[in-house]
Amino acid sequence: MPTPPPSPPQLILFLITASLFVPPVCSTSRRGPTPVVPDGIRVDLIHIDAGKNYSKIQLLQRGIKRGHRRVEDLRASTSMVLAAEEGNENVQVPTHAGNGEYLMSISVGSPPLAYSAILDTGSDLIWTQCKPCQDCYKQPTPIFDPSKSSSFSKIPCTSPLCEALPTSTCSENCEYVYSYGDYSSSQGILASETFTFESSSNKVSVPKIGFGCGKSNQGSGFAQGGGLVGLGRGPLSLISQLGSGKFSYCLTSIDDTNTSPLLFGSLASINQTGVISTPLIKNSAQPSFYYLSLEGISVGGNRLNIPKSTFELQSDGSGGFIIDSGTTITYLEETGYKLVRKAFVDQLNLPVADDSSTGLDLCFSTPSGITSLAVPKLVFHFEGSDLDLPADNYMILDSGSGLLCLMIMDSSGLSILGNMQQQNMQILYDLAKETLTFAPTKCAQL
Numbered sequence: 001m002p003t004p005p006p007s008p009p010q011l012i013l014f015l016i017t018a019s020l021f022v023p024p025v026c027s028t029s030r031r032g033p034t035p036v037v038p039d040g041i042r043v044d045l046i047h048i049d050a051g052k053n054y055s056k057i058q059l060l061q062r063g064i065k066r067g068h069r070r071v072e073d074l075r076a077s078t079s080m081v082l083a084a085e086e087g088n089e090n091v092q093v094p095t096h097a098g099n100g101e102y103l104m105s106i107s108v109g110s111p112p113l114a115y116s117a118i119l120d121t122g123s124d125l126i127w128t129q130c131k132p133c134q135d136c137y138k139q140p141t142p143i144f145d146p147s148k149s150s151s152f153s154k155i156p157c158t159s160p161l162c163e164a165l166p167t168s169t170c171s172e173n174c175e176y177v178y179s180y181g182d183y184s185s186s187q188g189i190l191a192s193e194t195f196t197f198e199s200s201s202n203k204v205s206v207p208k209i210g211f212g213c214g215k216s217n218q219g220s221g222f223a224q225g226g227g228l229v230g231l232g233r234g235p236l237s238l239i240s241q242l243g244s245g246k247f248s249y250c251l252t253s254i255d256d257t258n259t260s261p262l263l264f265g266s267l268a269s270i271n272q273t274g275v276i277s278t279p280l281i282k283n284s285a286q287p288s289f290y291y292l293s294l295e296g297i298s299v300g301g302n303r304l305n306i307p308k309s310t311f312e313l314q315s316d317g318s319g320g321f322i323i324d325s326g327t328t329i330t331y332l333e334e335t336g337y338k339l340v341r342k343a344f345v346d347q348l349n350l351p352v353a354d355d356s357s358t359g360l361d362l363c364f365s366t367p368s369g370i371t372s373l374a375v376p377k378l379v380f381h382f383e384g385s386d387l388d389l390p391a392d393n394y395m396i397l398d399s400g401s402g403l404l405c406l407m408i409m410d411s412s413g414l415s416i417l418g419n420m421q422q423q424n425m426q427i428l429y430d431l432a433k434e435t436l437t438f439a440p441t442k443c444a445q446l
Contacts, residue, residue, distance in 0.1 A: 039266045041204050041242070041263070042197075042199040042201055042261055042262070043105070043199055043261075043262040044105065045103065045251075045260040045261070046102065046103050046105075047059075047103075047254060048224045050257070056396070056398075057396070057398045059254045059255055060328070063254065063420075064328055064359040070327050071411060071414075071416065074122060074414060100120045100325065101326050101327075101328060102119045102251075102260065102325060102326075103117065103119065103224060104117055104119050106195055107198065108144055108193050108194070108195055108211070109146070109149030109151060109194065110194050113145075113149075115142075115227065117225050117226065118222065118225045118227070118229070120228055120229065120232075120326055121232060121323075121325045121326065122232060122288060122324055122326060123178075123180070123228070123237075123288055124232040124234035124236040125165075125176075125178045125186070125237075126211040126212065126227075126230055126241075127186045127214050127217075127227050128144050128211065128212075129144065130215055131146070135216040135218065137217060137219070139223070139225065139226040140224075140226070144226075146191065149193065152192075152193055153191060153193075154173050155189075157173075159174065159210075161174075161236060162190055164234065165236070167179070168190070173189040174190040175188070175190075176212055178212060180219065185219065186212055186214040186227075187215065187217070188215040188216065190211070191211060191212075192207075192210050192211070193208075194206065194207045194209070199261070200259075206242070209241055210236065232287075232290075233290065233431075239264070239429075242264055242265075244265035244268075245431055246264075246268045246429060246430045247262070247268050248262075248263045248270070248427055249262045249325070250424070250425065250441050250443035251325075251424070251425075251443060252443045252444050253392075253423055253424070254423070258443070261446050268429075269428075270428050270439045272439055274440060275437050276382075276387060277384065277436065277438075278292055278383050278436055279292075279383055279384065281293055281313060281320070283313055285318075289324075290324075291322050292322070292417070292436060293311075294311040294321040294381070294382055295311075295381050295382065296308065296381040297332075297379065297380055297381065298378070299344060300343065300347045301376075302343070303381070304340065305339065306335070307335070310333050310335050311336060311415050318414075319413050320415070321415040321416070322415070322416055323417040323427075324416050324419075325422075328419060328420055329360075329408060329418040330408045330416060330418045330421050331410065331411035331415060331418070332409075332410060333411055333412070333414075334411065337410035337411070338410070343376070344362060344376060345362070347376045348364055348375065348404075350364035350365060350404065351364065353365045353403055355403060357401070358401070358403060358405050360407065361410065363403040363406075364403065365402060365403065365404075366402050367402075375391050380417075385438075387438055390424070393407075393421045393424075394407050394420075394421060395407065424440065425441060426438075426443070427439075
């Protein structure tokens with residue numbers, strides 16, 4: 001049978017933008033006292049390298065280095081859970097993804113004390129460093145002192161939120177230890193407080209949010225902020241506690257000076273045409289992660305001969321394909337990645353560059369002085385919909401080296417949709433319908 005002709009190539013500009021995303025599905029069970037939540041909340045996100053004097057390619061390289069560690073953390077957390085289920089007594093579980101690529105500015109307490117928190121869609125717990133600190137890292141803002149807040153209260157051991165902690169002990173207080181895949185951790189007591197969410201357009205305070213008041217916190221990856229906000233699917237996460245039913249984010253380019261909006265409740269709605277939706281899948285071995293059903297990939301209009309099972313979630317909880325805001329680029333299971341790589345090599349009439357300086361696996365040498373270049377279309381075929389990615393979301397052309405690089409690499413087992421592939425798309429997590437929706441959007445204008 002003759003091979004169908006390739007679709008028209010996409011035009012990729014010399015200066016390419018990049019950005020990030022945020023994914024989830026939420027549990028409505030085992031929730032603590034329901035806070036009084038406004039109909040809609042908006043928070044501005046900033047990239048952790050924003051305002052620093054880095055070029056576009058340098059920003060990407062820094063993100064890739066962090067991303068490699070996070071991929072290992074995500075894989076390790078799943079492996080540890082599976083090993084524990086198989087009866088390996090030497091494995092300590094559970095661990096979580098930890099760290100991330102975006103910061104959200106929030107305030108805790110009454111009066112409110114502002115701090116920057118790392119946004120993490122791969123874990124659940126909300127926590128900040130608290131006085132008196134037994135072992136705390138240096139953070140850019142003052143450490144929260146619960147004795148100076150009129151709205152602080154300790155959560156009792158009988159609370160559903162205390163019971164939802166993966167590791168806890170109870171004497172007088174609900175004490176927790178929350179560990180991450182890179183061996184960082186937060187340890188303290190579970191408490192409730194008033195959290196204030198502020199953006200350029202609104203300011204909202206929500207009482208009785210359960211959070212970890214960390215007295216001993218360790219991990220170099222936390223130094224950009226004073227804590228972490230989990231947006232995973234478990235009952236401890238912010239989205240679960242708000243009970244707003246849905247949230248969305250829209251990530252601007254990695255080198256854009258504009259902030260990225262994170263929206264909850266009614267503000268998260270998408271009212272435009274051209275949207276696509278796909279089901280969110282749950283994994284009992286990793287209930288916090290947001291899994292999608294990736295059924296295939298096309299390059300240049302040709303669907304690749306990738307077995308459907310390549311990206312499937314296995315019955316033992318291994319494998320699968322997740323969307324993650326804290327991972328910079330996309331990682332595909334090795335079998336699928338090799339076919340994607342080969343398709344780009346075959347369809348781009350350019351020499352493959354023997355240069356690993358970018359930190360990416362596949363780069364091409366381009367003619368000197370080039371200002372634009374046509375590249376093959378890339379489409380991810382999800383259950384029920386096809387995601388046709390803009391060229392800027394998967395290829396980058398570095399003006400300094402003249403290299404054109406694919407922002408996708410290989411992984412073993414777990415596959416991940418990174419934030420570079422999510423740039424300038426509003427991504428809606430509908431927790432009631434358990435669907436994920438993509439809508440092409442100019443995020444800076446949202």
